[in-house]
Amino acid sequence: MQEAIARLRQFRDERDWKQFHNPKDLSLALSIEAAELLEVFLWKSPEQADLNKVKEELADVIAYALLLADSYDLDVEKIVLDKIALNEKKYPVSKAKGTATKYTEL
Amino acid sequence: MQEAIARLRQFRDERDWKQFHNPKDLSLALSIEAAELLEVFLWKSPEQADLNKVKEELADVIAYALLLADSYDLDVEKIVLDKIALNEKKYPVSKAKGTATKYTEL
Amino acid sequence: MQEAIARLRQFRDERDWKQFHNPKDLSLALSIEAAELLEVFLWKSPEQADLNKVKEELADVIAYALLLADSYDLDVEKIVLDKIALNEKKYPVSKAKGTATKYTEL
Amino acid sequence: MQEAIARLRQFRDERDWKQFHNPKDLSLALSIEAAELLEVFLWKSPEQADLNKVKEELADVIAYALLLADSYDLDVEKIVLDKIALNEKKYPVSKAKGTATKYTEL
Numbered sequence: 001m002q003e004a005i006a007r008l009r010q011f012r013d014e015r016d017w018k019q020f021h022n023p024k025d026l027s028l029a030l031s032i033e034a035a036e037l038l039e040v041f042l043w044k045s046p047e048q049a050d051l052n053k054v055k056e057e058l059a060d061v062i063a064y065a066l067l068l069a070d071s072y073d074l075d076v077e078k079i080v081l082d083k084i085a086l087n088e089k090k091y092p093v094s095k096a097k098g099t100a101t102k103y104t105e106l
Numbered sequence: 107m108q109e110a111i112a113r114l115r116q117f118r119d120e121r122d123w124k125q126f127h128n129p130k131d132l133s134l135a136l137s138i139e140a141a142e143l144l145e146v147f148l149w150k151s152p153e154q155a156d157l158n159k160v161k162e163e164l165a166d167v168i169a170y171a172l173l174l175a176d177s178y179d180l181d182v183e184k185i186v187l188d189k190i191a192l193n194e195k196k197y198p199v200s201k202a203k204g205t206a207t208k209y210t211e212l
Numbered sequence: 213m214q215e216a217i218a219r220l221r222q223f224r225d226e227r228d229w230k231q232f233h234n235p236k237d238l239s240l241a242l243s244i245e246a247a248e249l250l251e252v253f254l255w256k257s258p259e260q261a262d263l264n265k266v267k268e269e270l271a272d273v274i275a276y277a278l279l280l281a282d283s284y285d286l287d288v289e290k291i292v293l294d295k296i297a298l299n300e301k302k303y304p305v306s307k308a309k310g311t312a313t314k315y316t317e318l
Numbered sequence: 319m320q321e322a323i324a325r326l327r328q329f330r331d332e333r334d335w336k337q338f339h340n341p342k343d344l345s346l347a348l349s350i351e352a353a354e355l356l357e358v359f360l361w362k363s364p365e366q367a368d369l370n371k372v373k374e375e376l377a378d379v380i381a382y383a384l385l386l387a388d389s390y391d392l393d394v395e396k397i398v399l400d401k402i403a404l405n406e407k408k409y410p411v412s413k414a415k416g417t418a419t420k421y422t423e424l
Binding site: 001003004007008011014015016017019020022023024025027028030031034035037038040041044045046049051054055056058059060061062063065066068069072074076077079080081082083084086087088091093096097098100 | 107109110113114117120121122123125126128129130131133134136137140141143144146147150151152155157160161162164165166167168169171172174175178180182183185186187188189190192193194197199202203204206
Binding site for chain 4: 213215216219220223226227228229231232234235236237239240242243246247249250252253256257258261263266267268270271272273274275277278280281284286288289291292293294295296298299300303305308309310312
C-alpha cells in the first residue's frame with residue numbers, strides 16, 4: 001500500500017489539510033465513511049448493492065484508515081497480523097467453528 | 107497486504123464463518139468496529155487516546171475492509187488510487203486549500 | 213419525555229459528568245451506541261435479534277439524543293415535527309411512493 | 319412524543335415504506351443518521367458546529383429511534399427509564415463520580 005499512502009499524503013499536503021487531521025477527527029471521518037458504505041446496503045438485500053458505490057465508499061474508509069495509521073507511524077499490515085494473533089486466542093476454532101457468537105459469550 | 111488477506115481468509119475458513127460474511131453484514135461489522143475505534147477517543151482530547159487500543163480497533167476496521175474487498179475480488183490499493191483521482195476533481199487545490207469545507211459546499 | 217430528561221440530568225449531575233458532555237463528544241457517544249444497537253443484528257436476520265438487547269441499546273441511543281438536545285435547549289418533539297415537514301418536500305408522495313430511492317436520486 | 323410518532327407513521331404509510339422498515343434496516347438507518355450528525359462536528363471544535371444542521375440530523379436520529387421502537391411496540395420513555403436504573407448499578411456514584419472511565423474498567 002506504499003503508493004496509496006504516498007498519494008494520500010500528497011493529496012493532503014497539497015490542500016494544507018494536515019492541520020485538521022488529528023487522530024480523533026480522523027476516527028470521526030472513518031466512522032462517517034463507514035456509514036456511507038453502510039448506506040449503499042440500506043433497505044436492500046446484499047446482492048442489490050451498487051458495486052461502483054461500494055468501491056468508492058470502501059476506498060474512502062481505507063483511505064482514512066491509512067491516514068490514521070500513518071499519523072501514528074503504524075504499519076497497517078503488521079497491526080492486522082498482530083490482531084489476528086490475538087483473535088486466535090479470543091476465538092479458538094474448537095469453540096467458534098460455525099457459530100457467529102461473540103467471544104464474550106462463547 | 108497479501109499476507110494479511112491470506113491470514114484473514116484462513117482465520118475465517120478454519121471457523122467456517124464464510125456463511126455469515128455476505129457484503130451487507132461485513133459492512134455492518136466494519137461500521138461497528140469503526141465505532142469501537144471512535145470509543146477510544148470518547149470524552150478525550152486526541153492525545154489522551156490509548157495507542158494500544160487504537161492499534162487493535164484500527165486493525166479490526168482494516169480486517170473487515172479487506173474481507174469486504176476480497177468478497178468482491180477488489181484490489182484495495184487500486185480502488186484507493188481510483189478514488190484519489192476522483193477526489194482530485196471534487197476538491198481542486200485552488201478551492202480546497204486550507205479549508206475543511208465539504209465539496210458540496212465549496 | 214420530561215421524566216426521562218429529568219432523570220438523565222440527575223444521573224449525569226450526581227456523577228459530575230457535565231464536564232465531559234460537550235455536544236461533539238455527545239454525538240460520538242450517540243454514534244457509538246447506534247453501532248452497539250447495530251451489533252444486535254449483526255450476522256442475523258431481523259427476526260433473530262435479541263429483544264432485550266435491542267431495548268437496552270436503543271435506550272442508550274435515545275438517552276444520548278435527549279442529552280444532546282438538552283445541551284442546546286432543544287425540544288425533541290418540535291425538531292422531529294419540523295424535520296418531517298422538511299422531508300415532505302424532499303420526498304413528495306407522488307415520487308417516493310413504494311420506492312426506497314434517496315431524495316437526491318428521485 | 320405521541321404526535322411525532324403518529325406523524326412518522328403517517329409519513330411512512332403515505333409512501334408505502336413499511337415494506338422496507340424491518341428492524342435491522344431501521345437500525346442501519348439510525349446508525350447512518352448518527353454518522354450524519356457526527357459529520358456536523360467533523361474537523362471542528364464543539365462550538366463551531368452549525369446548530370441548524372445539528373437540529374436536522376438529530377431529528378433524523380430520533381425519528382428512526384421512534385420508528386424502531388414503534389416496530390416492536392416499545393414505549394420509548396419506559397425503556398430509557400429502565401436503562402437508567404440498570405446504569406445506576408453499572409456506574410455507582412461512589413466509583414463513577416468525576417471520571418469518564420467505562421464501567422468495564424471501573
